[in-house]
Amino acid sequence: MKRTIIAAALGSIFWMSCDMGGTYEKEEKAAQVVLADTSHYTTMEWKDTVVNFKPIQMGEKATVVFKFKNTGKYPLFLTNVKAGCGCTVPGYTKGAIPPGGEGEVTGEFDSNKSHPGEVRKNIYVTTNTLGKSSHTLIFAGYVGNGK
Incomplete structure (x- = not known):
């Protein structure tokens, strides 16, 4: 489970570093990373x-x-x-x-x-x-x- 969360967070960070989406998509991905890190x-x-x-x-x-x-x-x-x-x-x-x-x-x-x-x-x-x-x-x- 912990590996899945880490993989999702890293994938989201990679996605945010590319300029593939608009601002809303970047904010949505950043929110997913924050919410995934319950520690x-x-x-x-x-x-x-x-x-x-x-x-x-x-x-x-x-x-x-x-x-x-x-x-x-x-x-x-x-x-x-x-x-x-x-x-x-x-x-x-x-x-x-x-x-x-x-x-x-x-x-x-x-x-x-x-x-x-x-x-x-x-x-x-x-x-x-x-x-x-x-x-x-x-x-x-x-x-x-x-x-």
Whole structure:
């Protein structure tokens, strides 16, 4: 099993060193290498995993921010960050977050792609963390009908 992981990691590094794919493919391969090396998983602490935004009107946008800290002894990587729907565009701290370092995940919610009333949305984050590598961030708020 260990040889398989090492072979996969080396194969991914070789693939990344060639300019055969676009940026997305290189990032995806780098994420696979990080996730395969469980001996260097770390720990993290979220300041908040649920955030409420102030009421907005239809047509407006709201930005939410989720802050975290690397509480472990190895670099922390966010290897995949995806919104639960098309009304949210996620952003995040890229690259290695050193031990003790901090970062954030952001979400820009576009009410034009949603509905009036109470909304509750998710952002899904994959990390190289011990015990739990998948994290769900939730944000909620109220969208007025604009009248």
